[in-house]
Amino acid sequence: MELYEKIKNDIKTNPVMLFMKGTKNMPMCGFSATIVNILNAYDVDYEATNVLEDPEIRIKLSEYSDWPTIPQLFVNGELIGGCDIAMELHQKGELKDILKK
Numbered sequence: 001m002e003l004y005e006k007i008k009n010d011i012k013t014n015p016v017m018l019f020m021k022g023t024k025n026m027p028m029c030g031f032s033a034t035i036v037n038i039l040n041a042y043d044v045d046y047e048a049t050n051v052l053e054d055p056e057i058r059i060k061l062s063e064y065s066d067w068p069t070i071p072q073l074f075v076n077g078e079l080i081g082g083c084d085i086a087m088e089l090h091q092k093g094e095l096k097d098i099l100k101k
Contacts, residue, residue, distance in 0.1 A: 002062045008048075011064075016046035016099065019061055020071040024048050031083035032071045034064045037089050044099050076101060 001009070011017050018035060022028030027036050028050075031042060039046050051057045051070050062068055065079050073080040075098050089095035 003054075003056055004064065007057070007061055007064055010047065010049065012077050014047040014074075015076055016044055017074040018046055018048045018071060019051055019057070019074075021050070021052050022049055023050050028052060028071055029070075031069075034083050035071050035086050036094065038086060039099075040098060042099055075099060 007019075014038070018032075018039065020027060020029075020032035020035065024036055024046075027033035036048075049057065051061065058070060061070075061072060065072055065074075067079060067082065069082050071082055073086050075080070079100065080089070080095075086088055086095060089098065
């Protein structure tokens, strides 16, 4: 499967999908760690892809999402955004509702 198609498939088949630097157990940047901590606080199941494993992932992901930065959080196939947006939604209490859908 071509990388672009794999990214597209991962987003569509996983209700909560996070593209991040590092892994769930070992985030490699503060922004990724922040989203992991938020998702863990909600005790939500999610899949994560480490964009550091292959530089092409970042390129193809940005082509797909039209979003330049990492991390990128998708819920039910829709881009929620990066760390700032996820944090803002969390602080407003809105992310919990988005994750429940």
